[in-house]
Amino acid sequence: MSQDYIPQTLELALQAQWAETGRFAVQPDNTREKFYCLAMFPYPSGKLHMGHVRNYTIADVIARYQRMQGKNVLQPMGWDAFGLPAENAAIANNVPPAAWTRENIAHMRAQLQRLGYAYDWDREIATCDPHYYQWEQWFFTQLYEKGLVYKKMATVNWDPVDQTVLANEQVIDGRGWRSGALVERREIPQWFIRITSYAEELLDGLDTLDGWPEAVRTMQRNWIGKSQGVELAFGLETPIADLDKIEVFTTRPDTLHGVTYISLAAEHPITLALAEQHPPLQQFIDTCKQASVAEADMAQAEKLGMDTGLRARHPLSGEEIPVWVANYVLMDYGSGAVMAVPAHDERDWEFARKYDLPLKTVICDPEGNPADTQSGAYTEKGVLTASPGFDGCSFEEAFEGIAARLEETGMGRTTTQFRLRDWGVSRQRYWGTPIPMLNLAEGGDIPIPADRLPSLLPEDVVMDGVTSPIKADPEWRKFELAGEACERETDTFDTFVQSSWYYARFTCPNYTEGMLDSEQANYWLPVDQYVGGIEHAILHLLYSRFFHKLMRDAGLVSSDEPFKRLLTQGMVLKDGAKMSKSRGNTVDPQTLIDRYGADTVRLFSMFAAPPEQSLEWSDSGVEGANRFIRRLWRLVHDFDSTQAAVPSDALSDEQKNVRRKIHETIAKVSDDYGRRQTFNTAVAAIMELCNELGRHPADDSSDHAVISEGLHAVLQMLWPITPHLSEHLWPVLTGNAFVESQWPALDETALSRDELEIVVQVNGKVRGKVKVPASADNAEIESLAMSQENVQRFLTDKTIRKVIVVPQKLVNIVAQ
RNA sequence: GCCCAGGUGGUGAAAUUGGUAGACACGCUAGCUUCAGGUGCUAGUGCUCGCAAGGGCGUGGAGGUUCAAGUCCUCUCCUGGGCACCA
Numbered sequence: 016m017s018q019d020y021i022p023q024t025l026e027l028a029l030q031a032q033w034a035e036t037g038r039f040a041v042q043p044d045n046t047r048e049k050f051y052c053l054a055m056f057p058y059p060s061g062k063l064h065m066g067h068v069r070n071y072t073i074a075d076v077i078a079r080y081q082r083m084q085g086k087n088v089l090q091p092m093g094w095d096a097f098g099l100p101a102e103n104a105a106i107a108n109n110v111p112p113a114a115w116t117r118e119n120i121a122h123m124r125a126q127l128q129r130l131g132y133a134y135d136w137d138r139e140i141a142t143c144d145p146h147y148y149q150w151e152q153w154f155f156t157q158l159y160e161k162g163l164v165y166k167k168m169a170t171v172n173w174d175p176v177d178q179t180v181l182a183n184e185q186v187i188d189g190r191g192w193r194s195g196a197l198v199e200r201r202e203i204p205q206w207f208i209r210i211t212s213y214a215e216e217l218l219d220g221l222d223t224l225d226g227w228p229e230a231v232r233t234m235q236r237n238w239i240g241k242s243q244g245v246e247l248a249f250g251l252e253t254p255i256a257d258l259d260k261i262e263v264f265t266t267r268p269d270t271l272h273g274v275t276y277i278s279l280a281a282e283h284p285i286t287l288a289l290a291e292q293h294p295p296l297q298q299f300i301d302t303c304k305q306a307s308v309a310e311a312d313m314a315q316a317e318k319l320g321m322d323t324g325l326r327a328r329h330p331l332s333g334e335e336i337p338v339w340v341a342n343y344v345l346m347d348y349g350s351g352a353v354m355a356v357p358a359h360d361e362r363d364w365e366f367a368r369k370y371d372l373p374l375k376t377v378i379c380d381p382e383g384n385p386a387d388t389q390s391g392a393y394t395e396k397g398v399l400t401a402s403p404g405f406d407g408c409s410f411e412e413a414f415e416g417i418a419a420r421l422e423e424t425g426m427g428r429t430t431t432q433f434r435l436r437d438w439g440v441s442r443q444r445y446w447g448t449p450i451p452m453l454n455l456a457e458g459g460d461i462p463i464p465a466d467r468l469p470s471l472l473p474e475d476v477v478m479d480g481v482t483s484p485i486k487a488d489p490e491w492r493k494f495e496l497a498g499e500a501c502e503r504e505t506d507t508f509d510t511f512v513q514s515s516w517y518y519a520r521f522t523c524p525n526y527t528e529g530m531l532d533s534e535q536a537n538y539w540l541p542v543d544q545y546v547g548g549i550e551h552a553i554l555h556l557l558y559s560r561f562f563h564k565l566m567r568d569a570g571l572v573s574s575d576e577p578f579k580r581l582l583t584q585g586m587v588l589k590d591g592a593k594m595s596k597s598r599g600n601t602v603d604p605q606t607l608i609d610r611y612g613a614d615t616v617r618l619f620s621m622f623a624a625p626p627e628q629s630l631e632w633s634d635s636g637v638e639g640a641n642r643f644i645r646r647l648w649r650l651v652h653d654f655d656s657t658q659a660a661v662p663s664d665a666l667s668d669e670q671k672n673v674r675r676k677i678h679e680t681i682a683k684v685s686d687d688y689g690r691r692q693t694f695n696t697a698v699a700a701i702m703e704l705c706n707e708l709g710r711h712p713a714d715d716s717s718d719h720a721v722i723s724e725g726l727h728a729v730l731q732m733l734w735p736i737t738p739h740l741s742e743h744l745w746p747v748l749t750g751n752a753f754v755e756s757q758w759p760a761l762d763e764t765a766l767s768r769d770e771l772e773i774v775v776q777v778n779g780k781v782r783g784k785v786k787v788p789a790s791a792d793n794a795e796i797e798s799l800a801m802s803q804e805n806v807q808r809f810l811t812d813k814t815i816r817k818v819i820v821v822p823q824k825l826v827n828i829v830a831q
Numbered sequence: 832g833c834c835c836a837g838g839u840g841g842u843g844a845a846a847u848u849g850g851u852a853g854a855c856a857c858g859c860u861a862g863c864u865u866c867a868g869g870u871g872c873u874a875g876u877g878c879u880c881g882c883a884a885g886g887g888c889g890u891g892g893a894g895g896u897u898c899a900a901g902u903c904c905u906c907u908c909c910u911g912g913g914c915a916c917c918a
Contacts, residue, residue, distance in 0.1 A: 058918050099917065171916075182916040230835055234913075237834050310914050314832040343832095347915095362832080435915095442916060510918070550912055552835075557915095585836090586912070593912075622856075623843060629836085629911060636843060636857050638869085643856085649871095691847065699845075699855035706855090774851045779899045781851055805885080819898055821850055829898045 020648040022612025026739040030131055039133040041089050043538040050086040051539045052078035053518055055547030055555070056093045056140075059119035060100060063126045064594050064601040065620070065632055066548070066587040072617045072736075073584055073626050073694065074546040075132045079735035080688045081543075082133070083758040089539055090133055091521040093140035094120050097447045098510045099182060105446075105478040112446040113474035116143060126605065130613045131738055138524045142513035143446075147520065149469030150530035151512060152451035155208075156462035157569060159452075163209045166460060169439050170282075170308050170347060173201035177481050180443040186307040193480070200304045202282070205441035206450060206506070210561050214239055214433045217560055226580030228627070231552045238553050240434025242266045245418050247427030249277055249327035249336060249354070256288035261327050261338065263354045264432055268421075269413035272402035273356040273377035275367065276337045277327055278320065282346035285338075289323050296323060296340065303342040318343050318366050330426040331417070332403070341366065347436065357392065364392035377401050438558065440509045445476065445483035447507025453494055454502045461496070463503075470503060483507075514555055515562035518542050518577060531571045545578040548586060549627070550593065556581070582692055585629035594632075602632050614737035615641040621694040621736050643702055644740060647733075650709055651726055651744045658719055670721050671765075673711050677725045678765040680704040684732045685758070694736065701732055723748075728759040774825040775800040777809040793820045800826040 033039065043049070054074035057067055078090040094116075101112035108115065120141060127134070140147055158164045172181040176194035180203070185192045210217075218239045221232045245268040248260035261277055279286045281303035290297040299321040306316060318341065325338040343362065344353055357367030358376045367374060379398045380386040386393035396410040404420075405413050421427030441450065449470040451463040463470055473491060476484035485491045486505045494503050516530075522539040523532035541563075547555075556578070563577040586593050589600040607616050619640035624630045666674065680700050687697035708725045712718060726748055734741040734755075745753040768789050773796055775783040783803040787796050797818055800806060806828070813830035820826050 055918095060918090095918070180916080184917045186916095228836095234835050238914085240834095308916080311832080314914085316832095439915080444916085509916070511915095514918085548912090548918095549836080550918085553913060554915065555918080588911070591910075595917075625844085627836090628844090630843080633843075633857095639843095639856050646871095686847085693845095693847085695843090696845070696847090696855085702855055772851095776851085776899075779850095779897095784851080808885095817898060819850090821899095825850055825899090827850080827898055 018652065020645050022614060022739070023609075025743045026129075026131060026613050029739050029742055030128060033131075033133075034128075034136075037137075039090065040135045040137050041087060043535065044087045047085065047087040049539060050078075050081040050088045050544070051522075051542045052081065052088060052090045052544045053521070053542045053546070054092075055545070055551065056095050056514070056517060057123065058095045058098055058100070059116055059123055059141075061119050061122070063123055063604055064587070065604055066594050068130065068604045068616060069587055069620045069626070069630070070546060070548065070584050071127065071130065071132055072620050073582065073692075074544070075617075076621060076688065076694055076735040077544050077546070077582075077692070078133055079738060080758075082755055083731070083734065085756045088133075089135060089138075089521070091138040091140075091524075092127060092132070092134040092136070093138075093517060093521065093524075094123075094142065095510065095514050095517070096120065096141045096143035097507075097513060099184070099444065099446070101446045102444060102478055106480040111474060111476050112478070113143065116141075116446075126608075129608060130617065133738070138521050140517060140520055140524050142448075142510075142517065143472075145469045145471055146525075146527075147517075148448040148472075148513065150520070151448055151508065151516070152463070152468050152470055153465055154516075154530055154565075154569070155508075155512075156451055156465065156468075158208060158565065159462045163212065163565070164206060165209070166204055166206050168202040169205045169207075169441075170200045170202055171205075171443070172308055173199045175199055179481050183307060183309040186309070186312075189305070189307060189312070197305050198307055200282075200306065200308055203443075205439050206452070206504075207437040207439050208561075210438045210558075211433060211435055213561055213564055214241070214435050216564060217435075217557065220560065220564075220576055224576060224578075224581075227578075228581065228583055231549075231556065231581065231583060234552050235557055238435065238557065242432050242434070244268070244430060244432055245414075245421065245427050246350075246430045247271075247330055247354075247421050249330060250426070251325070251327055255325070256284040258285060260426075261285065261352050262350045263352050264349050264430070265354055266432075267356065267359065268417045268427075269396070269399060269402075269405075269408075269410050270356040270359045270377055271329075271331060271354070271417055272399075272405070273358050273375045274329060274336060274354045275357060275373045275375055276339050276355045278339050278341035278344045278353050278355055278366075279323070280344040280346040280351040281340055281342065283340075283344075283351040285325070285352075286323070286340050289325060293323070296321060299340060303340070306342070313343060313345070316342065318362070318369065320366060320370055322370075330421055330424065337372075339370075348434075349432070358386075358388040359392055359394055361392045361394060364388070375401065438509075438561075440512055441506040442509055443483065443486070443506055445472075445478070445485055445507065447510060448472070448513065449485065450504040450506050450508060452504040453496060454504065456499065456501055460504075461501075463494075464496075472507075511555060511558045515558045516566065518545075518559070519563070519566060519572060529571075531566070533571055533573075536571065537573050540572055541574045541576055542578045544580045544582065546582045546584060549583040549629075550586065552583060582626060584626050585624070587630050587632050589632045591631065607634075607637060611637060611641045612739075614740045615644055618644065618698065618737050622698040623695065625693045625695050643705070644737065646709070647705055647729065647740070648744065650705065651730070651748050654713070654722065654726060654748065655719075656723075656748055656750065658716070666717055666721070669711070670717055673707060673721045673725065674762075674765045675768070676704055676707050677721075677728055678762050681728055681732070681759050681761050682766070685761070688735065697732075698736065701729055705729060731757065731759045771823055773800065773823075775803055775806050776825060776827040777806060778829060779827060782806045782809050793822075796820055796826060800828070 054071050078088050082088045096116050101116050104115045105112045172186050174181050174191035174194050176196035186198050244266040246264050248262045250260045281300045320339045320341040323338050326335040327338055329336050355363040357363040358374045376385045376388045378386050379400050385400050399405045399408045399413050418429045449472050451470045453461050492502045494501050523535040526532040559577050566572045594601045619637045683700045684697045687693050730741045742753045770786050771789050773785050773787050783805045785799050787799050815830045817829040
């Protein structure tokens with residue numbers, strides 16, 4: 016007699032049991048292989064959305080699959096708890112960010128528990144906990160001592176009405192989101208970590224990450240952006256701002272004779288000096304400053320420029336080159352000046368056309384003629400022309416020749432440049448880790464001594480929406496060091512700092528003697544499987560790799576890279592865009608959990624699409640996942656498990672077919688879970704098997720044995736995805752308690768076939784199918800294929816030119 | 832603008848190594864079951880011509896390579912992600 020499937024009851028009962036027995040709590044164990052499975056921890060925004068469910072289900076399926084392989088699996092969970100949304104919520108709801116954040120954590124923790132994820136909850140971390148961020152502060156002071164941290168002026172978005180710094184997200188169409196004022200770029204002192212010192216290693220390390228998607232590695236390579244080029248200078252007749260030359264970097268020294276002007280950034284010292292005597296230029300600089308600092312905004316902004324009237328000397332030809340100021344040249348990047356070659360660079364070409372600046376074509380097209388640059392820039396490399404002394408040279412010859420000439424005259428040298436910039440970690444916001452630095456009365460900075468850490472963030476605060484409470488409170492700032500009064504830094508860390516090392520802290524979350532307990536860290540690290548959104552392909556993953564190397568060089572961990580294998584999950588989109596609170600297009604999975612239970616939600620989110628693909632959200636199909644679960648439920652309950660299931664030696668063909676299907680499915684699902692990580696096709700294969708088991712009659716004891724074998728395998732294979740269902744049905748089927756570390760064994764002999772079906776094509780089109788004995792050789796297959804009636808029809812009046820036989824698959828007869 | 836992906840039925844998708852396009856589901860249609868249906872079962876379902884057997888077309892678009900292309904190459908259009916202060 017079938018009982019009804021009531022997921023709420025059975026899921027809650029099992030979850031309570033898992034919690035009570037500490038089922039998923041783990042410790043190092045040298046008798047088993049370890050496996051550290053980690054999903055990117057969430058920002059506690061309020062409640063889970065479908066993107067979270069997808070992310071955490073993928074990781075949980077992998078973790079549980081590895082448990083079934085007998086491994087010692089660590090799967091922790093925590094909270095990326097600092098960040099901007101808490102400040103916004105605090106203002107909107109009149110509640111301190113800390114309280115809002117902790118409430119969200121409590122709610123979301125309950126939701127994750129309701130989804131039945133196999134987490135070791137004893138290791139839970141929230142980054143806003145002082146026990147966490149104190150070690151981050153400590154580590155920063157260590158980096159300071161090593162010279163890996165420094166302070167410099169850097170550009171921020173400034174809201175002139177609210178008198179506050181805005182995040183890029185808070186700038187909408189060039190205006191502050193609250194005040195509506197046009198934002199300005201402003202330079203303020205900020206702390207930086209020297210990620211560029213590790214640029215080379217971060218680049219080279221990508222080659223070792225063969226468990227990472229190629230797309231992510233490519234994006235990181237391009238982001239680091241190593242390029243060979245030449246640093247050269249255009250001389251000035253009279254020094255300006257103590258500079259007697261303008262330095263530029265180019266990867267195309269071969270086009271040096273094509274330079275027709277130079278562009279300076281608005282913040283370049285020469286620009287600023289010139290503006291002092293030139294009011295229109297000052298006006299232009301002010302216009303340039305009225306823009307967001309986001310690179311995307313700048314790249315899409317209309318290109319604006321102004322001739323400064325200054326002339327610089329071309330380092331080879333000695334010609335006078337006009338010096339312009341352009342809004343697309345960035346002071347933060349490179350030297351803040353570029354040599355413009357409009358004939359061979361697209362941006363320069365556009366700019367030159369707009370301001371009617373001359374073009375000088377110095378590269379030939381493949382035919383050997385000067386390239387046509389009238390209708391657009393010619394950016395290919397080619398043989399030089401109109402370049403005295405280098406005409407006829409290839410790119411490589413010209414590169415070396417021109418670099419050598421510049422070196423002789425002291426006007427340049429070959430160099431390697433990285434696109435990567437140092438990591439600015441200062442944020443002018445409240446809800447973050449206080450930067451553990453002190454401003455001394457006589458000027459200068461010094462780290463807060465280790466024994467005075469943590470530098471605690473006060474939590475009981477009122478947000479006014481404009482100024483950070485720790486900036487507004489002069490008392491908080493006060494600090495006494497060796498009897499001297501000084502002031503705390505009131506900026507906080509970028510939240511990426513917290514998320515750059517949490518994976519390591521999970522190995523020893525309660526360690527009080529230091530940042531990491533190396534013994535624990537080195538047992539578990541590196542993370543064997545990291546799962547998270549593709550939107551983190553560059554920043555978070557690069558910063559984490561960087562931090563790992565910093566921790567290694569501090570002797571805290573012994574590995575070089577933090578994440579061995581990476582699965583970048585596609586985004587769950589709604590209305591065609593990333594789900595986010597700020598867009599208001601999130602989908603709440605709670606209603607689905609309440610209605611269908613966790614297993615249905617888990618099954619559906621795995622079945623809907625392959626994990627790496629982005630997914631436009633729609634509810635349709637959830638019903639189908641639930642229907643499958645109920646069908647399996649009946650199948651198991653209706654199966655007479657009391658009847659002895661003795662496998663017979665002599666199975667019928669039909670029974671052999673079912674057994675083959677069982678073992679083909681085991682092979683496929685193992686491959687899909689383990690190597691391919693395509694959980695949707697694994698589910699489809701299990702569904703197919705269930706369909707077949709349901710169709711097969713249970714007439715005799717051999718039938719019974721075969722179906723029993725199939726149902727056992729189905730419940731085991733489904734455990735990673737629908738653990739409650741599997742654990743609940745297992746005793747119904749077997750009379751015994753579910754044994755976790757047991758993946759169904761593959762019986763290779765069950766896979767063999769006596770007969771194969773081969774497709775027959777004529778000129779590439781399918782004209783028939785033919786059954787051939789598995790042992791048939793190519794000649795036999797060919798003659799069987801030829802004998803097909805429909806094949807013959809298409810061969811009449813034709814001469815056979817060629818016959819291609821693809822073993823096990825097809826025959827293609829080429830005829831004319 | 833730059834970097835990285837993706838585009839296949841009415842829908843989500845499958846096709847793993849260049850070898851049968853559309854597995855598995857959703858939806859829909861018809862039938863059975865049921866007092867009833869947000870139940871269960873059976874059959875059908877890319878488009879198109881045909882009574883059928885079978886044929887033609889078909890993987891964003893245009894070209895190309897190949898006995899064979901969703902898969903490889905060139906160009907192009909569209910969608911999504913990232914662009915350093917959203918996380």
